[in-house]
Amino acid sequence: MTVTPEQKAEIASARAQSATTRRVTAPGLEEILYDAIPILDHGFIRVIDYMGDDGSIVQAARVSYGRGTKKVNEDKGLIDYLIRHRHTTPFEMCEIKYHVKLPIFVARQWIRHRTANVNEYSARYSMMDREFYIPDPTQLAAQSTENHQGRGQVLEGEEAAYVLDILKKDAEHNFASYEDMLNQDSAGNQKDPGRQGLARELARMNLTLNTYTQWYWKIDLHNLLHFLSLRAEGHAQYEIRVYADAMLETVKRWVPLAHDAFLRYRMGGVHLSSGGLAAVKALIAGQKPTREQFNLSAREWRELMATLGMESD
Amino acid sequence: MTVTPEQKAEIASARAQSATTRRVTAPGLEEILYDAIPILDHGFIRVIDYMGDDGSIVQAARVSYGRGTKKVNEDKGLIDYLIRHRHTTPFEMCEIKYHVKLPIFVARQWIRHRTANVNEYSARYSMMDREFYIPDPTQLAAQSTENHQGRGQVLEGEEAAYVLDILKKDAEHNFASYEDMLNQDSAGNQKDPGRQGLARELARMNLTLNTYTQWYWKIDLHNLLHFLSLRAEGHAQYEIRVYADAMLETVKRWVPLAHDAFLRYRMGGVHLSSGGLAAVKALIAGQKPTREQFNLSAREWRELMATLGMESD
């Protein structure tokens, strides 16, 4: 993670302030407020602000006048019920805001979730930082031979070194070209008084997709959980999953009851099709169902057997 | 406004609590947090929670690491600039949550704004309260003869009394029928042991559209300002405008710089078409333009003259 001393001072100063409020607070989240949690080689997430807690979910579901004053146990039961029966609106009553630093190719996946508010660092207005994502050797994987959009085994030996070398050199070279075209060094000083310098909005096109950008990202709890269910999941690309994993920890500090229900009903849950359910019933009845019997494709059958921890043959 | 002693106690208890937070606070809004601000005869708005302040808009526009530490004057200049040039995303970084009690026909207009989070009191789950909106005599207006969807002069004398009498009697009668079909009195007790009582989800259909409902409504500042620009405006129906007016006051307490810019650039601003602009230029040049000259319809010409405080003939 690259945070300059100046930025560290700004973060420390924000953390040092405190005020009294009549709003509900989430003490676990207050502890880490503003702190930069390192992700990948130069990225981070920081919780910048939040609204509501577990009680706000309950309060909205009941449309009540005061803060939820019921017992924790009743709140837990209600939150479980709401998440199990897909009552989504009470979860929309909590809101969180992150400051995120991430590689541009990750940002491009991330932004496809449209139900959030975003302010991104502007490369038209300012110069980008000289920071690129270079995968850790343990993450430098070959193309999967089974999954068109996944990774296979980790590259080893010469090929790994070869690839890492390319990624580093190309990113650095292109950034140097970027500065050169801008006619500016990193400190923002003009390099050659004889040149005008290309417009920032044009020069940026020479940067590589692993260049880091940053944004403020604000979302309600329901849509955040939906985002996490897709991005903290095994099929998500590693480079976005590490962000989702870290955010899931902040959710735990913020709304522990909702977090717990989410793990049990969403992340750890499975969906069965009508055919899959019929096969499960047959299995419970001690029969030996076949995929043809329930009209399941070979692929769905394999997925079902994997879900049930059984071998597919 | 009808708030029961029990509800008042819940509100007082929520107001009495306080906690320390590292988040930014809006002291002006904290003062009235949870308080019920009366609207119409039985309605209210209450600010239940909020996130961010004027500084959060600036911080998002700059994607900065700390809280905005710039001078108020610079913040004001930036917020003015952002609102003038329709940079909407920084305003999405502030969020507010209201508890609103409002007649159903107002709720039906209000809900057309889709960019908010809503939890409404459920008439399938609970019995409705015996509360209906009866217009104040000063608001009992005739159909406008000029505007198909507006009001004309206030009704007077016998017609006013006649109408008020109908509204009161019909609402009360239908609510009594509602209780009767439910086979429940307001205290929730069974009326006739020999009857089962109609399902709540069916019985509610007998209620009139002036029956009060309530909801939690949460929205970001950009979308709230858009809502207010339409509903705090002269053409909005009076019964929703009074809610918008009261909310505008809460915005002033929350983000005074954004509120001020909003009044100057949105609420007090006007839009000129290309033809309207050409006519204005001609007027400034001391000419006497006609509507035909700039291809403006009679209606648009009247609207333009009204905007400029001139007579249209």
Next chain:
Amino acid sequence: MTVTPEQKAEIASARAQSATTRRVTAPGLEEILYDAIPILDHGFIRVIDYMGDDGSIVQAARVSYGRGTKKVNEDKGLIDYLIRHRHTTPFEMCEIKYHVKLPIFVARQWIRHRTANVNEYSARYSMMDREFYIPDPTQLAAQSTENHQGRGQVLEGEEAAYVLDILKKDAEHNFASYEDMLNQDSAGNQKDPGRQGLARELARMNLTLNTYTQWYWKIDLHNLLHFLSLRAEGHAQYEIRVYADAMLETVKRWVPLAHDAFLRYRMGGVHLSSGGLAAVKALIAGQKPTREQFNLSAREWRELMATLGMESD
């Protein structure tokens, strides 16, 4: 269903027109285009327009240059895969537009789905029609004693007659008052020259929630299927479910492959929590799991057993 002869002529005239187009067409849906399909006592749905077909889903998933020219079988496999793995964006590439006539209390549930475009008949601008929903006796159910927001047995005998009588009389009485306050009869003629008539935007508040309204409603296929998964489902209120059921039939005519996948993976599918899945695995292994063993609540256990077609004790 109440469609005036004039409206019937307009529908017939729209149906009689035909044009050539280079766009993809859905012949099954063309057959019923503009036709009013009766729902409840006076309501209907009409498909007014549509964009795309099953091939459009495939085309978008592949970002291809031509129309999908692959075999139907491959298209079916891909659509199954997309819906099973929650790839939602290709389904957003199809769009449909309905004209719906429905009771206001149904419209209030319906509008909570925010991802659609809506134009509703304006009771500020025009007078409402004298049409109310009166449940068929087979739908006149008592409040459920088990489910706070559901129906129990059908009311019978005297209570049924009593309730039906109230619903009819109150709706008719309030509509008569509405006309009276407007000082207009249904033909739009002034009743009493000595009165001004109350503004329409006010008079409407006297109407009951079973009064019919109508709107144009446009939505993409992904969001429509989400709507139908909630509203064509057993827990949805009967009065909205009948609309959803009829719309599901139009989906079948429009995108038969997506419809089929939707039935198998969504409508007929079930969701298991992590605890539920563990219990299922134990059952398949021939064990006799208890709910305590997997930390399931009594309610979740009952729901699980019902899903599996087993008795819960």
Next chain:
Amino acid sequence: MTVTPEQKAEIASARAQSATTRRVTAPGLEEILYDAIPILDHGFIRVIDYMGDDGSIVQAARVSYGRGTKKVNEDKGLIDYLIRHRHTTPFEMCEIKYHVKLPIFVARQWIRHRTANVNEYSARYSMMDREFYIPDPTQLAAQSTENHQGRGQVLEGEEAAYVLDILKKDAEHNFASYEDMLNQDSAGNQKDPGRQGLARELARMNLTLNTYTQWYWKIDLHNLLHFLSLRAEGHAQYEIRVYADAMLETVKRWVPLAHDAFLRYRMGGVHLSSGGLAAVKALIAGQKPTREQFNLSAREWRELMATLGMESD
């Protein structure tokens, strides 16, 4: 524009088909349906599908039973009125779908408009094409010295050649590295049997931001006009403005009345703040107002004078 012979054949085949439909058609748009309209050096837009026409806007505003059968003149007056008074929902009743090929840095600006449906070519699933945007020399501008996020004069002579050379070489070099890491040539053949090849989802991070991507993009007319009001406008970056300009032409073919109203009321219109309006009134009254008098900032004053075609001193 780079469209392969195979893709051209697919487009021609799609254009050759025709069917009869009961839906409304837009003959002007049918003419160019599926055609690729070249933008920049390798990009294009293609209209792939559409729903509705000018009459659909009118029909929705009136919630009518048939197609709008009123005279064109009345339709025009209503559409003008709707757009002038910001009645946005009737414009949401028309929908259009584009296939767009565009540089990634343009795609990043574009995607910030969240109210559209998008399916993008997947660089996890497939290899990217060897196509980069290299600005025409007439567009190779220096950083503006006045506007932090704009362009100044066009670069000339040596500096222009120098910059163009960098852009070309770096993009080509990085694409070659991309193929090298993938261990694939453009035809998709393995280069070195001794290497596994890096996963596509990783290798793509080495590409430059001027690499072309493509997507299907679907949006309703209201949101499209909003997009165009921001992106076909003078302050938008040239590289996205050329797409917006071409789309505006397709809107003209599709809904000529709405297009005309949009040009007059939005694109050619101006917004005056309360202070700006007061200054305009003073000017019309023959006074010589100053900016201090109306509390306008120096910047806003300059903008106002420019709007009115007057000199600011």
